[in-house]
Amino acid sequence: MGLNEAPLLFNFEVESSENFTYIPMSVRFNLDRFGLRISLAQWQMLPLEDRKLLARFPVEDDAEIEPNFDHALFEMLRTHANVEPEWFTPDEAPAWRDTASVPQSVERQAKLAGLAGPSAARWAELEPFKRYVLAKLSRKQEINHDFIPAMKEFGAAG
Template sequence: MSPFFQFESDFVDSLRCIPMIVRYKLDTCGVKLKLHQWNKFSESDRQQTVDAPCSTEDEVRKYKELLHQLIEQRTGETATDLAIDENPSWNDAVNIPESVIQQAERVGVRITPKQWESLTPIQRFVLIKLSRSSHENANFLPAVKEFQLIPV
C-alpha cells in the first residue's frame, strides 16, 4: 500500500513537495522542515523520511535524530524543534475541528461525526492541515472524495 494519497499524485513521483506522510511524522516528532531544506535532500533522503517508522517513543526519537542529521548534512543548518502536542486534534475522533467544518462548508460538503470517527488519524490530520487558513486548500475537496466522505 502506498504511503501517499491520490491527491498528491502530481508531485509524489519526484517528491518535490513534502508529502502528507512526512508532514504527519514532522508533527509527531516536533521538527520543522522547511521546503528549501527538503529540496536539498537527495531522493534517497526523501524516501528514507517517507519510509522510516515514527510511531513508538523510540521510533519518534530516532526519526527526530534522522531529520536533525539530514538537515545539518544537506543544508548546514540546525534543525528547528517544535513543541509536540500531547493530544493532537487528529487523534480526537469525536470533535471535528471548526476549521474542517468551515472548509467543508466552503466546498459544499458536510462531514458527519460518524464519518469523522471512521477516519484514520492520518486522514483527520490531512483534513485539518488542508483546512487551515494558511494553506491553499486546493486539495481539501479531492481529499474528502478520496476518503469517501462524499460520493465520487
C-alpha cells in the same frame, strides 16, 4: 516497527508532491509528531532518495514506535544543507485526535469547498492519519487545493 517498503503517498499527493518537490503528508505528520519544523527550501536541499526515505517512516500516532525519524532527518540536513530543523512543542491534544467531533477547521474547509463535511460518525471511523491529513489541509482560512481530493479519497465527504 520498520520502514514501509515504499514512500507513503495518498493518491491525491502523487501529482501535488511533484516527485517529492513538496513535503508529503507522511513527512509532515512525523515532523509534527516529533516537534520538528523544516522549510520547503531545506526539504528541497535533500537528495531525492533521502526525501523518499523520510516518506517511508511509519505514521503511527506514537513517537515511541519509530524513534529514528528525527535522527535521520537531523543527519540528512547536516550532511546536505548544513542546517538543523527547528524544534517546537507538539500539541498534546490536537483536534484530529478527538473522534467525538469534527474539527471546526475541517467543517469550514468543507463549506469553502462546497462539500458537506464528514459526519461525526464518519470522522470517528477514519484512521488517525487520515484525520490528521484533513485537519492539516484545513488549517488555513482559504481553500486548500488538496482538500477536496483528500475528502473524496478518504470517503469523508458527507
